[in-house]
Amino acid sequence: MHIPDGYIPLGxxxxxxxxxxxxxxxxxxxxxxxxxxxxxxxxxxLAAGMFVLQTINIAANLLIPVPMLGGVSWxxxxxxxxxxxxxxxxxxxxxxxxxxxxxxxxxxGGVTAMGxxxxxxxxxxxxxxxxxxxxxxxxxxxxxxxxxAGAWLSMILPALALAFELWLAGTFPLKQGVLLMGTxxxxxxxxxxxxxxxxxxxxxxxxxxxxxxxxxxxxxxxKVAAAGAVVFLxxxxxxxxxxxxxxxxxxxxxxxxxxxxxNSVIAxxxxxxxxxxxxxxxxxxxxxxxxxxxxxxxxxxxGAARLMKKx
Amino acid sequence: MHISLTELERETYKKSPVHxxxxxxxxLITLAIIVYAVALPRMDALxxxxxxxxxxxxxxxxxxxxxxxxxxxxxxAIALPVGFGIAAFQPFLKQPFIAxxxxxxxxxxxxxxxxxxxxxxxxxxxxxxVCISAVIxxxxxxxxxxxxxxxxxxxxxxxxxxxxxxxxxxxxVFWNMLGRIRTAQxxxxxxxxxxxxxxxxxxxxVGYTISSMFVRSYEQGERTYQSMLCRGYSAxxxxxxxxxxxxxxxxxxxxxxxxxxxxxxxxx
Numbered sequence: 411m412h413i414p415d416g417y418i419p420l421g422x423x424x425x426x427x428x429x430x431x432x433x434x435x436x437x438x439x440x441x442x443x444x445x446x447x448x449x450x451x452x453x454x455x456l457a458a459g460m461f462v463l464q465t466i467n468i469a470a471n472l473l474i475p476v477p478m479l480g481g482v483s484w485x486x487x488x489x490x491x492x493x494x495x496x497x498x499x500x501x502x503x504x505x506x507x508x509x510x511x512x513x514x515x516x517x518x519g520g521v522t523a524m525g526x527x528x529x530x531x532x533x534x535x536x537x538x539x540x541x542x543x544x545x546x547x548x549x550x551x552x553x554x555x556x557x558x559a560g561a562w563l564s565m566i567l568p569a570l571a572l573a574f575e576l577w578l579a580g581t582f583p584l585k586q587g588v589l590l591m592g593t594x595x596x597x598x599x600x601x602x603x604x605x606x607x608x609x610x611x612x613x614x615x616x617x618x619x620x621x622x623x624x625x626x627x628x629x630x631x632x633k634v635a636a637a638g639a640v641v642f643l644x645x646x647x648x649x650x651x652x653x654x655x656x657x658x659x660x661x662x663x664x665x666x667x668x669x670x671x672x673n674s675v676i677a678x679x680x681x682x683x684x685x686x687x688x689x690x691x692x693x694x695x696x697x698x699x700x701x702x703x704x705x706x707x708x709x710x711x712x713g714a715a716r717l718m719k720k721x
Numbered sequence: 722m723h724i725s726l727t728e729l730e731r732e733t734y735k736k737s738p739v740h741x742x743x744x745x746x747x748x749l750i751t752l753a754i755i756v757y758a759v760a761l762p763r764m765d766a767l768x769x770x771x772x773x774x775x776x777x778x779x780x781x782x783x784x785x786x787x788x789x790x791x792x793x794x795x796x797x798a799i800a801l802p803v804g805f806g807i808a809a810f811q812p813f814l815k816q817p818f819i820a821x822x823x824x825x826x827x828x829x830x831x832x833x834x835x836x837x838x839x840x841x842x843x844x845x846x847x848x849x850x851v852c853i854s855a856v857i858x859x860x861x862x863x864x865x866x867x868x869x870x871x872x873x874x875x876x877x878x879x880x881x882x883x884x885x886x887x888x889x890x891x892x893x894v895f896w897n898m899l900g901r902i903r904t905a906q907x908x909x910x911x912x913x914x915x916x917x918x919x920x921x922x923x924x925x926x927v928g929y930t931i932s933s934m935f936v937r938s939y940e941q942g943e944r945t946y947q948s949m950l951c952r953g954y955s956a957x958x959x960x961x962x963x964x965x966x967x968x969x970x971x972x973x974x975x976x977x978x979x980x981x982x983x984x985x986x987x988x989x
Contacts, residue, residue, distance in 0.1 A: 414804050416848030420760045438880045448956045450880055451949055452942035454887025459938020461888070462895040463931050469913040472920045483913070486931060508888055515860040515868075516729075517800035517853050521752065522759045580763075580818045581845070582807055608928030609935065616936050 427525030490539025502536025539564025744871030811842025
């Protein structure tokens, strides 16, 4: 999962670094001010522990009993776990940054690519892991299930982001990348999820005071919804590049079976964005159409919610 | 996945001309080499000569630093598979930024090996090799505490400096702590590959190890923080870093490296 140097062109690496620096600055401020006291020395020590516990190997065939996986092992990342324990995704950003920086000295992940690695594992992993955990908790799912789902998403979403970044860099095609990284991290995510459940359960027994228990219920639904919207928007923007140019199954069937009727029925209705795109703008138009459509759906939602409140 | 911290530290405490170079200079050299290597055009056969020059220079420095050969080989052996992963796919892919492909071999199932793909894959691998060599040189000749203090002298914000100082201070403590846990588990015949125990039980044991490491490091953090408070720590506190002047030989090494990079760019 760690991108090495040379995979991403310098310009793009700089952009990821810039995003990472903004988040790192905010996370340092969080550790200093938003916790009850100045937690910076404590987080420094904890980062050392996080680095060391990432060297604990877990045999892959504990998850999937396939003999082929004889010597394969993986380790926990812990982005979702730390975000959930400290009831803040900033904890994950801070700890993952420190761990990744030291890991790059060991050759795990590049120096120019570190920005992208922090973005994937720290920011996307931490934020998405945390807010999906909160989201599941709000749906009053059992805590263990919510933990598992949060941790799994904190592995699979960075993998998708990674595939997208490598595609932007011209290093790996998007579809194969999503399939390859998605499968790999999807399986590793099951392990991460199981480990998160076990570790969280053990910590809450040993030191219940570490875990900011009631902070979870205070997170506003709006924040969770915003995190969800970011994910869906991200996936939606990636979708046109992933989608095939051939008509999908339903369209295909419809055009074969009711070719004439469909034209006479549908033709009078002119869609705003035919073929999910704005004519004359190419792929950009497709992305724009999706963003506009997405915004429209949210506006309609909000409008409907308002109306229902009044009634 | 990792080389052990103790092996790394053993190499950094050796005495050699390379070890004596100021940490700031070594950081600058490493960054210059990495940025130069990454910035090279992605489709150019001349890259190999340029990167080859840099690699020879780095390996010369490694030999001057009297790093153990088996240690260097081990570090390369650990790092290389990572870089090899995606580079190995390149000959079979159709890179979006290349207009025309020359097909060298056609394989069954529609796979084609192209000359451009092979070139691009080789360039990625060469860049990766030079970057990883530079990182190995830096991390094996500079101790982590010196890296942090050098970064501090170069203007790392004081909060981050404190975070890294604390982290580096306790890395070895926790590394040994994990070592003790592992020894204790080994004496009780615990093995993650053991198939004779239920898988769920093994997973739980690993999970308990992880949570034990987490809680112990958190508690160490609490103790350290409280003892720092007792000694007058507050949010305005600075980590003291003594002044250190850059000597003539340090300046020479820096300019010599720049000359090497310049030569690679101009001559080739």
